[in-house]
Amino acid sequence: MARRSATQVADSRAQTLDAAVELASVIGLEGLTIGRLAEQLEMSKSGLVGRFGSKEELQLAVLELAADAFRHAVYEPAAAQPSGFTRLTAICDAWITYLRDPPFSGGCFLTTASVEFDARPGPVNAAVKAVMRRWLGVLEREATAAIEQGELAPDTDPSDIAFTINALAVGANCHYQLHHDPRALTRARHAMARVLAPSSA
Amino acid sequence: MARRSATQVADSRAQTLDAAVELASVIGLEGLTIGRLAEQLEMSKSGLVGRFGSKEELQLAVLELAADAFRHAVYEPAAAQPSGFTRLTAICDAWITYLRDPPFSGGCFLTTASVEFDARPGPVNAAVKAVMRRWLGVLEREATAAIEQGELAPDTDPSDIAFTINALAVGANCHYQLHHDPRALTRARHAMARVLAPSSA
DNA sequence: CCTACCGATCGGTAGG
DNA sequence: CCTACCGATCGGTAGG
Numbered sequence: 001m002a003r004r005s006a007t008q009v010a011d012s013r014a015q016t017l018d019a020a021v022e023l024a025s026v027i028g029l030e031g032l033t034i035g036r037l038a039e040q041l042e043m044s045k046s047g048l049v050g051r052f053g054s055k056e057e058l059q060l061a062v063l064e065l066a067a068d069a070f071r072h073a074v075y076e077p078a079a080a081q082p083s084g085f086t087r088l089t090a091i092c093d094a095w096i097t098y099l100r101d102p103p104f105s106g107g108c109f110l111t112t113a114s115v116e117f118d119a120r121p122g123p124v125n126a127a128v129k130a131v132m133r134r135w136l137g138v139l140e141r142e143a144t145a146a147i148e149q150g151e152l153a154p155d156t157d158p159s160d161i162a163f164t165i166n167a168l169a170v171g172a173n174c175h176y177q178l179h180h181d182p183r184a185l186t187r188a189r190h191a192m193a194r195v196l197a198p199s200s201a
Numbered sequence: 202m203a204r205r206s207a208t209q210v211a212d213s214r215a216q217t218l219d220a221a222v223e224l225a226s227v228i229g230l231e232g233l234t235i236g237r238l239a240e241q242l243e244m245s246k247s248g249l250v251g252r253f254g255s256k257e258e259l260q261l262a263v264l265e266l267a268a269d270a271f272r273h274a275v276y277e278p279a280a281a282q283p284s285g286f287t288r289l290t291a292i293c294d295a296w297i298t299y300l301r302d303p304p305f306s307g308g309c310f311l312t313t314a315s316v317e318f319d320a321r322p323g324p325v326n327a328a329v330k331a332v333m334r335r336w337l338g339v340l341e342r343e344a345t346a347a348i349e350q351g352e353l354a355p356d357t358d359p360s361d362i363a364f365t366i367n368a369l370a371v372g373a374n375c376h377y378q379l380h381h382d383p384r385a386l387t388r389a390r391h392a393m394a395r396v397l398a399p400s401s402a
Numbered sequence: 403c404c405t406a407c408c409g410a411t412c413g414g415t416a417g418g
Numbered sequence: 419c420c421t422a423c424c425g426a427t428c429g430g431t432a433g434g
Contacts, residue, residue, distance in 0.1 A: 026320045031231065034413065046415080047419050055413060106320050111375065115316040118378040119227045119307050129379060163376065163388045170375050171368020174312065177319040178330060187364045194395070235429065247431080248403050256429060404434080412427070418420080 013051055016041060021062045021069075025106030029059050029113050029124065059124050066109035067131045073098040075138065085151035085196065088142045092165065092192045096185050099173050107177040110135075111170050136162045152196070164195050214252055217242060222263045222270075226307030230260050230314050230325065260325050267310035268332045274299040276339065286352035286397065289343045293366065293393045297386050300374050308378040311336075312371050337363045353397070365396050 019041055024032040034055055038045045052058040078090035102108060110131060117125045139162035146152040152161070172188035175181070220242055225233040235256055239246045253259040279291035303309060311332060318326045340363035347353045353362070373389035376382070 028229075028231075028317065030229075033411080035411065044420060045413085046421085049414065050419070112316055114375055114379050115313055116229065118375070132379060159384070160388050160391070163372075163385060164369070164392045167369050167372020167376065167385075167389060167392070168365070169372075171364075171371040174315055174319070174371050175364065175368065178315050178333060183360070184364060184368075187361050188368060190361070191365045191368070191396075195392070234427080236427065245404060246429085247405085250430065251403070406432085408429105408431075410428075412425105415424075416422085 016048070016051060017061055017065050020058060021065050021109065022104050024059075024062050025066075025102075025104035025109050025112065027106075028116050029062060030116055030120070032059070032062070034058070056123060060127055063109075063113060063124065063127050063131065066104070066113070069103045070098070070108075070110060070135075073103060083142060084145040084149045088139070088146060088161075088165075088196055089193075091139070091142070092189060092196070095169050096172075096189045096192075099169065099176060099188075100182065100185050108170075108173040111173050136166060139165055146196075161195060165192050168192055168195070217249070217252060218262055218266050221259060222266050222310065223305050225260075225263050226267075226303075226305035226310050226313065228307075229317050230263060231317055231321070233260070233263070235259070257324060261328055264310075264314060264325065264328050264332065267305070267314070270304045271299070271309075271311060271336075274304060284343060285346035285350045289340070289347060289362075289366075289397060290394075292340070292343070293390060293397075296370050297373070297390045297393075300370065300377060300389075301383065301386050309370075309374040312374050337367060340366055347397075362396060366393055369393055369396070 016037075020032065020037055023037055023040065027036075032055075034045050034048050037058075038048045041048070048058070052061060074091060074094045077094045078087050081087040081090040099108060106112060110128070113124075113128050114132060117128050136159075140158045143152065143156070143158035143161035147154060147156050147158065168188045168191050172184050175184040217238075221233060221238055224238055224241065228237075233256075235246050235249050238259075239249045242249070249259070253262060275292060275295045278295045279288050282288040282291045300309060307313060311329070314325075314329050315333060318329050337360075341359045344353065344357070344359035344362035348355060348357050348359065369389045369392050373385050376385040
């Protein structure tokens, strides 16, 4: 006879996290404070602490949700495409769309968190690293498939493809968030296409 | 009969700023607090406030110093080279060197500040934008010279070159700061070279 | 440049 | 989930 069912608890947690990730995308994962989030949700600080345990656990939960949203927006649409060049192209398309109209108003959350925590050792730093490595691994896997299928030159380095596509997306996000110039997104998309194009015409 | 000469005042201000920019490169420009900086410099908070007026003015001074350091490390060595392709190449070389061994331990300060302040309106946001625009303008000017000298294809868009080179540097900095993998730097350098290579072989 | 202090906010706990 | 509270720290001021 619990006062709230497991589903209700999960729902309230999910709603809390939605607000937290939106707030953190604007003011940063470290700038996110329990007090400010509580005020926005019109609840007490201790209520929030009860749901997550500590600020660090809240940060980890926010990061996990943001990573899910990224995969949902960028990877899942492309997963329907055949592996290799076709799927890589679909990933780039979805990625640019995601950068243009991100699910949280502060732009790509993973880029923000990466810059914010690259010099702060701890569990959040480790989690950011893990998410980024996993994503680069996906890109690398698709690049390898493209090479095997003869869609990329046989001497191509899959890690090189993964790094460069990711760097262009990160750079485009930073430029677009700062200057709000959509040309950054089309320029990044074209540069991605050149990375995936056969090196000789 | 001033107790401290203008030179002494300028020196103490410069030493304070050196410590501030080093600290801010690690914990961020917003995370930089007067109290923590004062403690590190073994002086009182009010002494620091007296030098800069407010935290925001301190942030602006730190940003200005960081921009000077960037230009000193990346632009000045290349300025000795002839304008156009040669100078762009020298800029890319110096840039990668700067990313590998940055003057402040937190990596490229401008990238950090850009991500941190892209959604925080105010004077610091405006200053970051101005620094970035100015730098992109330098890259664009050199790309234009390269086109005029026939070193880049005549239908090349100078803004496109500037954006892409910058995005690769930003992406490389983020990757290198997070994973400490120097291959990110050589990969970025190679991608920059492809951007500057004639599009057909 | 200092000490002493201001009100606000931080993350978190006690107790219910 | 709440109120009430803890010690620490925030940016900054008063007064010297």
